[in-house]
Amino acid sequence: MTGRTTQEHMEQGKDTHATAQPGARKASLIALDWGTTSLRAYLFDAAGEVIDTRVSTAGIMNLPVPAEEGGFDAAFDEACGVWLAQSPTLPVLAAGMVGSAQGWLQAPYVETPAGEDALVGGIVKVRAACGVDVAVVPGVLEPGALPNVMRGEETQIFGALSAMNATSATSAAGDSASAQATLIGLPGTHAKWAVVEGARIARFYTFMTGEVYAALSAHTILGRTMKRPAAPDTAAFLRGVSVAREHGSAGLLATAFSTRTLGLTEQLAPDEQPDYLSGLVIGHELAGLEAVLARRDVALAACAPQLIGADALCERYKLALAQFGCTGAHLVRHATERGLWRIAVRAGLVAAS
């Protein structure tokens, strides 16, 4: 979830994953989703079910004490100390910005095409002050003239593939996801769209959608006339998507200004402006996605994207995708936990359930 919870309208929803009473079942793994602004710790039983979850704001840019004064250890102890006191030998796996240059220990990027084995092969281990080894999952780099990077999303993507396999009726060996290309979307501050081919992340794209929305709203003239609506305004949102789709070639720099001019000409009320602008930026993201897919002869409308993220935001993306003729999108839940478990199994930290 790295860096993807800073924007109010795109805030990660509450975790609705049911967790059993801790201690009721035997713990087998601690797994961390450790991003820039938050740390989520999961305690798994031997069957790969989450039996406890702890959430803190101790992201790598928000440690309780500075990194050079043991900030990572302090955050780790605070999140997982209780679990480790009960089971000191639990294996620990971490994914996200914790493996970046600013993290606890840098886990160099694995290059695309990146499968699970490559991720496992790129795992680095940092010894915590309490004596526990923490295995850190590497991010993925797509090299080239315009490189792309991800950290944390690779784990969610493999979690989504795991969910697809689990629910696929046609999958005998649990490997149907590898049979054809799959488009996976991760909306948020830095939205990612990944193309998975043969169970490997073949390529991916980043759109600064959430962060640009926040910057436009808070730090340009567009925010001055905006008023937050009492409830999300889907009609205004879809209007924005539609404008971005029809006038996509003019670009966001041009269409964004219509938030103001439609207001000045009394065609867009102040409390419609936030959702209209949200529709514009998401619409431009999807127009851009459609264009980059088309370069490889893939039609967005023909895809059935898997969406990973907060429910409300993913539902918005489903509506927006439908305007692009793409009606087959659906949400994948618990992709992070599933991905962490899957990688831990592949890495031999736990036995497959």
Next chain:
Amino acid sequence: MTGRTTQEHMEQGKDTHATAQPGARKASLIALDWGTTSLRAYLFDAAGEVIDTRVSTAGIMNLPVPAEEGGFDAAFDEACGVWLAQSPTLPVLAAGMVGSAQGWLQAPYVETPAGEDALVGGIVKVRAACGVDVAVVPGVLEPGALPNVMRGEETQIFGALSAMNATSATSAAGDSASAQATLIGLPGTHAKWAVVEGARIARFYTFMTGEVYAALSAHTILGRTMKRPAAPDTAAFLRGVSVAREHGSAGLLATAFSTRTLGLTEQLAPDEQPDYLSGLVIGHELAGLEAVLARRDVALAACAPQLIGADALCERYKLALAQFGCTGAHLVRHATERGLWRIAVRAGLVAAS
């Protein structure tokens, strides 16, 4: 110049217009370019030459005292009191955001296609506390599904046309500009591109280029790794333009992230990143302009745009335009003063020189 001086790298250049010794020649007109963040006051002689200039930061959002406590009068007196003390009956003309809903007196927009006569017909007058009438030039509105507005730029545009007429060898009646379509660009915080046909502003486009650049630099992750270069880095700028041009269909939300990933992969130094990003946003503006012109079967490469703005910024635009095959651009200087004078003549505030 309304609202177009907030960004450091797009800051309005120093006024290099030579001004004669005030009082040496008889004053005939006071004209104001009164925007959001600044007020420029010009004193003209009877030949239309500027004989004195006064510049203050008393834009309409930065008045010395609040508007309801006489802020406009205070700013006006501070800028022009000395001149009016010498010549109390001088006519006064003002253009820019001073005529907006947040201004001294609202001058309702004139709709496109908008010629000089329409602008003159839309002038409203506000009586200053000192007894002087200030004539306020209206802005221009292009109605439609995505409306566009300008205030201040219309005056600069007619100033540019005046300059074209003055330098045109083929113009017997000083009216060559009306013979064919002219593309006029006004780079800045909210860059405008206007198409003038038959001496009227036929249509125009707004790109939030300068403001988005500032917001991306100061309020997103892109700014964190940037370092201001000692001198403008033209190579990095052109690299950004080139990426925007080649990958324009992916959109700015996607290409902007390359500022970060090229940095992470050591292909773009911290002090190259500001100019690279500047090239990206200006490149996307020109790609958008090319697209909207193409919809009307106009090729950007075949245009000879007139550029109005700070010299350094316009020179950058010339370089960027050349990457789009448009090599005929040139700068128009003193468009604001020329436009104010031209409208004052047309309005009968002064006699033609």
